[in-house]
Amino acid sequence: MALANPKQSATEARLTALTLPSGGWSEPARQDALLRLQAMGLPQRRDEYWKFTRPDTLLDSQAPTAAVFVNDDGRMFEAYDQINIVFVDGVFDADASDELVLEGVHVERLADIADKDIHWAKDLYGTLESKGQTPVERPFAALNTAFASDGVVIHVTGKPSKPVCLTYIHNSEVSDAILHNVVRVDEGAELTLLENGPAAARFNNVTEIDIADGGTLHFIRAHGRDHERRAVTHMFARLGEKSTFKAFTLTVNGVLTRNECVIELAGNDAFAHVAGACVGDGDFHHDDTVFITHDALNCESRQVFKKVLRNGATGVFQGKILVKAGAQKTDGYQISQALLLDGDSQFLAKPELEIYADDVICSHGSTTGAIDEEALYYLRSRGVPKSAATDLLTLAFLIEAVEEIDDKVIADTIVSRLESWLARR
């Protein structure tokens, strides 16, 4: 079908600023992705899937300027023993990065392996992204597959002793980074993958995750506190039998963030948890879009999203559980909650269920409201000043999402960071 004109011209305009990398094992996947992108076109304001988030600034051929935020907090997860890989404005920083050697996991850079004709990542690169384009199109992910300049490919073969951490530093006001990561977790293997930093003035990130039977991946992301950055990220995960995927994303500020999470429970008894906490202030727009497909027996999925919004910030949640015919004994759970700290902020949600199997339990809940006046009154009557009481209640609200993280040390790191941010206001 021919595309409507505005869509086509927006797509063409965006593409003129990009060059398709050629050669090596990834070339066919990149070419396919470009064709996919051209067929669907980049999203427009009236697209149903972008009903609550304006894609305009993500379409511009040049990234809108974003002042670099001087972060005096220190790097998130810094104190944690890890293998750290650093990208500055989407460009690998060898000096700042650790040596990519760790037992139980092979980590390589996409740019390093680009020229090879054969690589295991070929089976995965663009594969899950392509599959994730139905039933809903995700054009920015296709753009990423086609044009990603770098990223990491991670093959988890055992149970490494420490996490792998990707650190994304934003250092240029006009940077426009496109990074694509691929993670393969072998049968019974387990990894914790950390991600932190604002990355660039505009960041397009895709992470494709394939977890084999019995494998486990913990994926914990912390994005922020950079005010003017824009980001569109996608994670595509496919879960084998009895595998586990647990993702958590913390977002603090940022003028525009769209995090899409697309999970397919393909093996029986698999387990997927995705959670997110976000704190938005002022000119902040944060969108969590989640699509979980149950396509096997006895799987469990859980979505827990919490947003605290103030000074006119906007929070968006579009979550969907799709239970395919035959995916019996599914247990799907979804909760999205927003705490609006003032009358200017808003929360827009579409928590959706689509179910074709009868022996399942799926529930979703969504609540929006202000701080509980009674709880606030109680705390104040016990001598807690109003601002401290508000912070305490806000933190308590967010912690329910942070608690979805298994690793207590990481969870505590996030909580203490949240505490200091809230107090600083």
Next chain:
Amino acid sequence: MAAVDQTQVKEGVDQDTVDAVREVGDAYKYGWSTDIEMEYAPKGLTTDIIRLISEKNQEPEWMLEWRLEAYARWLTKTEPDWAMVDYPEIDFQDQYYYARPKSMEVKPKSLDEVDPKLLATYEKLGIPLREQMILAGVEGAEAAPAEGRKVAVDAVFDSVSVGTTFQAELAKAGVIFCSISEAIREHPELVRKYLGSVVPVSDNFYATLNSAVFSDGSFVYIPPGVRCPMELSTYFRINAENTGQFERTLIIADKGSYVSYLEGCTAPARDIAQLHAAVVEIIIEEDAEVKYSTVQNWYPGDEDGKGGIYNFVTKRADCRGDRAKIMWTQVETGSAVTWKYPSCILRGNQSQGEFYSIAITNNMQQADTGTKMIHLGANTKSRIVSKGISAGKAQNTYRGLVSMHKKAKNARNYTQCDSLLIGDKCGAHTVPYIEVKNNSARVEHEATTSKVDEDQLFYCRSRGMNEEEAVALVVNGFCKDVLQALPMEFAMEAQQLVAISLEGSVG
């Protein structure tokens, strides 16, 4: 998994297909038709047809202009495709837009003059068009105790209103209850003021089509401070083949008034799908309250999805004054395809909207239904309770919007939607939109999907109930919240309907 296993057996080869077909056929009790001489407008939709409809209804010029403008708008509109329903393309030129019994050419002056065939039709449907103590149910009225209740009925047959009962008695209270065509002639000032003020002419594809071609429907005006002395109801019957029914209902509840309005509908079983695109507008002024209840039982098509009514309806209530209140209750068991979102605009401060719905889909039926709660005023409240039941190969979607605007201070919404699946070939979907633009508003949404509770079924069966009775009881328990909101006689009616509709899947 007894219920599911039964379904599988039934859909497998083991079961006598002939029996199953008969059973499902039996379930729809209103599939007969009335053999009566009809006159039709020529097939298709043109400005000439619209002029003809307007002329048949003896409408003033302004009404015709209104229709023609709607038609011009409709030509520029495209059919909505976002609902989770799938049906063959509708050829809008291949159907009749106006059909009336020949005997209605000269409108009868009283019910005594109405063609006996028509009276017999409504008698058979359980809606005797007589001014006596009757019961409002759309069926089985004789089975229920008729103790001192009066219900006024406006009976619409294809494109025309056949008659309206109790008009004189209602007039004594100042209540106007008549067909919309009569209202356009007799009360043009009210119709002109309110028609299209809640559902604008170009609101959506089907509402625009309705605005161009609506032929009849009901009109209600309750003057200030009047509690309508009896329940009002309209019974819609499609009889003619290849004919769309486009009814228009306009209800105005002036300051401090109250009315309870019931609506029922059925159609003969025909192989070719028929279109029903209605618009209902309700205006509720300060301190007024309207209860609007529907038992929608259009022909659902056969078990293979052949025939049935395409029910594309726009219903909206505007709570214009402070403390205005609207309660929508719907029991949806019929129609091949349903596309219907009775909505509440909560404009007045402290106005309230409630929506209670049971939607049951069976065989190949598809329903995409729900509500919109638009909170504009301060301290507005809304409640949504939706129960979707899907059996056979049916698809049932709840789609709803709760919108809290900036000025809707301290507004509250509570939404609960549950879906029940009977068998593993059907689907249940929930698509809620929640937009909160002020922090004093509180919005809560909950939804669950589950199968018929095994323990409850087992318990019922251990007490000697058969499978079918047990499922009907469990499902009724599941739907109790909604059924309790119905006027008493409709609740009894609906409980029968629940049992009937599930017959096909469990029996």
